[in-house]
Amino acid sequence: MKLYQITILLCLLSCDGGQSPAPASPDPANETGKPHYLALGDSYTIGQSVAPDERWPVILADELKKAGxxxxxxxxxxxxxxxxxxxxxxxxxxxxTGTFDLVSLLIGVNNQYQGRNMEEYRIEFRQLLVKAIAYAGDDAGNVFVLSIPDWGVTALGEGNRDHISSEIDNFNAIAKDECDKLKIVFIDITGTSRTALNDPTMIASDQLHFSGKMYRLWVNQALSRVKQLF
Structure with missing residues (x-):
């Protein structure tokens, strides 16, 4: 990987890129009585390099509305x-604050990128699952997890794709195992993320994160299972 690519990669994976931690506050008048949804994660959840309405949790909320x-x-x-x-x-x-009717979690790509210990990931991921359940009113049935997508398919992953892919699979195996133990829905979108290798429109302009088009595919894959959770 060239030096300038490494510099860009370090910035995009370790900096917040000016992203706020949440979308603008909704109009309370339009939110009264609606189930509350909490999305926990990293750059994929906040939608690095895509517009706010292209973030996958926002797309999911829109699709749930369409589904009644x-x-x-x-x-x-x-x-x-x-x-x-x-x-x-x-x-x-x-x-x-408060109790949420739906809680999602997508986290781990930076553990992989930074070479963090997998047993450490298991411990901390389980702690996050326990917190997610608590936020969902102590109901694991209102929590779901998306698997870690494979950033190795991006231009900045070129030259190291097999290694990245293997490690992503290992981290996801841990996540699924911990979800199974707590009876939390685990939705594997990693295979879908790998289709971006042959479709540049699935990649965001920063050449590292995914586009809104890819996020919509994740939502399409998750929607039927999420509708059953609340």
């Missing part, structure tokens, strides 16, 4: 570059 199951505008707690530890720390410092 409207939810309030998602509360998103996510930052580009966050590991499981970063997300845990953020939740300790500023925990979300």
């Amino acid at each position: 199951k409207p939810v309030a505008t998602p509360e998103i707690i996510a930052r580009t570059g966050w590991t499981t530890r970063n997300l845990l720390d953020a939740l300790e410092q500023s925990p979300p």
Whole structure:
């Protein structure tokens, strides 16, 4: 990988890119009585390099409305570059208030990128699942997890794709195992993310994250299962 690519990669994976941790506050008049949705994660959840309406939790909320199951505008707690530890720390410092009818979690790509220990990931990921259940009114049935997508298919992953893919699979195996133990729905979108290798429109302009077009595919894959959760 060339030096300038490495520099860009370090910035995009470790900086917040100016992204706010959540969309603009919704109009309370339009949110009354709607189920509340909390989305926890990293750059994929906050939608690095895509417009706010292209974030996958926002797309999901829109599709749920179309399916006759409207939810309030998602509360998103996510930052580009966050590991499981970063997300845990953020939740300790500023925990979300109230009870949520739906909680999602997508986290781990930065653990993989930073070479963090997989057993550490298991411990911290489980802690996040426990928190997610608590936010969902102690109901694991209202929580779902998306698998870690494979950033190795991007231009900045070129030259190291097999290694990245193998490690992503290992981290996802841990996530699925922990979800199974707590009876939390685990939705594997990693294979879908790998289709971007042959479709540049699935990649965002930064050449590292995914586009709104890819996020919509994740939502299409998850929608039928999510509709059954609340």
